[in-house]
Amino acid sequence: MDENPGLIEPFMKEHKLTFPVIPAYSYVQDTLHINGIPQNWIVDAAGTVKLKGIGYDATEKWEQGMTEAIETNRPETATAAAAASGR
Numbered sequence: 889m890d891e892n893p894g895l896i897e898p899f900m901k902e903h904k905l906t907f908p909v910i911p912a913y914s915y916v917q918d919t920l921h922i923n924g925i926p927q928n929w930i931v932d933a934a935g936t937v938k939l940k941g942i943g944y945d946a947t948e949k950w951e952q953g954m955t956e957a958i959e960t961n962r963p964e965t966a967t968a969a970a971a972a973s974g975r
Contacts, residue, residue: 926944927941927942928940928942928944929941933963939957
């Protein structure tokens with residue numbers, strides 16, 4: 889949480905996590921009106937939330953699902969998918 893951002897780096901190292909973390913709970917709560925943590929978002933370059941997920945699963949299933957969601961929402965992948973569907 890924002891109250892002790894010094895806990896983030898040790899936690900990330902302990903769990904071998906490498907994704908970016910933004911210690912901005914208050915900002916996110918006020919902006920996105922969240923009601924539970926942890927939450928995961930995929931946000932495009934324009935700031936549009938493309939995917940929002942609540943919770944975490946310590947199994948490989950969560951990581952696999954997030955990897956697939958990130959790949960699906962990459963600009964080149966999303967553009968190609970839209971073109972293929974006629975959008």
